[in-house]
Amino acid sequence: MSELIILSIPFLGTSLGAAMVFFVRDKIAPKLEKLLLGFAAGVMIAASVWSLLIPAIDMTEAQGGIGWLPALVGFLLGIGFLLILDTVIPHLHLKSPEPEGLHSGQPHLSKTTMMLFAVTLHNIPEGMSVGVAYAGSLIRGAGITAAGALALALGIAIQNFPEGAIISLPLCGEGMSRRKAFVCGVLSGIVEPIGGFITILIAGLISPVLPYLLAFAAGAMMYVVIEELIPECQDGMHSNIGTIGASLGFALMMVLDVALG
Template structure:
């Protein structure tokens, strides 16, 4: 729900699409793409922060290795994300330096999200399972919204994502209830 709210507040453009989503704006194509990738990076940072918060809280199931593995996995996939932003900036006439800096700065929201989640988790350790669930749900939303192209096309792209979430929730309830 958090990311759906952000979807409606921030104008953005899916990679490979000419139709913008979110509120109407006069922002350029590249700016909308930057906003889309930034929106995608928020839950990534939250996921890393919650993992480290769990490790710092000495949760037996979260090890330093698992937190590091998640961090490295997300860091590795940030390289192509940076290129997704840097290349259009360069094509629009920006200098190599500005285009590179634009791609690097895009990832700044991740450490900010991670620190916010670590601080929030440290203040409210009992909320850690809920924060982990929030981060996992946000990541699922991003995966469904961005990686299944048929779901993110058209005027009512959130309907497919919402029904995916409903179906996933139902399966999780059945899994827990039926063992």
């Protein structure tokens, strides 16, 4: 039961954010959007370091291994995994005029569908990170507590709230009904608990590779930050606002992890 609660927390954040489409008539102001995107980037960077990479290193060293090796291998594999998905799956970023991925120009793929694919890609590593952290809390000697996994889930949920709004409001602005835009925002986050649950199963079966899985999730999240969030929050004028948001997000996630973990 506790794993279902923890895995559902980030999804709840996305759903509540998507529900803002019923209360906000206009699009999010550009300055606020940059602040929120930067905030999400800061949370994900801090989570990658404090909640995933450091525990992976500590766990390996406690087992008598070379601390940095699984962290390095897993991190690069996570980057590569998201790179492959980003290259293969057709998707369209909200601010991009051109779709990406294989067969992205196929007429049967609507703009809305490709936008949804883009956000789903974004959410995959977040679900993985919460799942692997929770799995680590179940393994003795992993150096991860249940409170630490909860802190990670809360941090991801906090940054998912504005992301949910950033997803649903532009879709509504594209002419989609508010109800459909909300549903699309919710569906974009459903991959998080699913991905987290699958990761828990894998980590539970193969606990010796947990440090690799922790670093893998960190690499996947960092890919999203570098590929998508930072460029979008630094786009155009007022780029310092995105930087402020990233700093606040990093600080909040760091405090959550240290105070609760």
